[in-house]
Amino acid sequence: MRKSDIVEEIVVLLKNKFGVQSKDIGHISLLDPEIGMLPRDLFTLFFDLQKKYGIKFVESDVIDKRFDYFNELTEIVYQKIKEKNS
Numbered sequence: 001m002r003k004s005d006i007v008e009e010i011v012v013l014l015k016n017k018f019g020v021q022s023k024d025i026g027h028i029s030l031l032d033p034e035i036g037m038l039p040r041d042l043f044t045l046f047f048d049l050q051k052k053y054g055i056k057f058v059e060s061d062v063i064d065k066r067f068d069y070f071n072e073l074t075e076i077v078y079q080k081i082k083e084k085n086s
Contacts (some may be wrong), residue, residue, distance in 0.1 A: 001085075003078045006053075010074055013048065025070040042068055049073075055080035 014020035018041050020030070030037045030045075037045075046067070050056060053057065057067075066072040 001078075001081055005077050006081070007074050009052075010049070010070070010077070013045070013052075015049065015072075017048070018045070028067075029068045030070060030073075037071050048051055053077060053081055053084075055084055 004071050011025075014025070014030075014037075018037055020035055020037060025035060028034060030042060031039065046057060051072070057076070057080070061067065061080075065076055067076065
């Protein structure tokens, strides 16, 4: 799976499920009031992505990286899918 496909799918998920608009999501936290996600939304997204892609996040994916930033999030998902398919 290409990274661009993952980015597009996550944008659609954020828009449809959480009402997030795609502009500027790469530059600020998804928890920023401008984006409008709540911590519980990020938690839901965490589980939605695991189920959608058949991956498992570990604590360091969330703590050591910025899971709340779109670019970081998509990179984590991309790397997990690559690991799974290796």
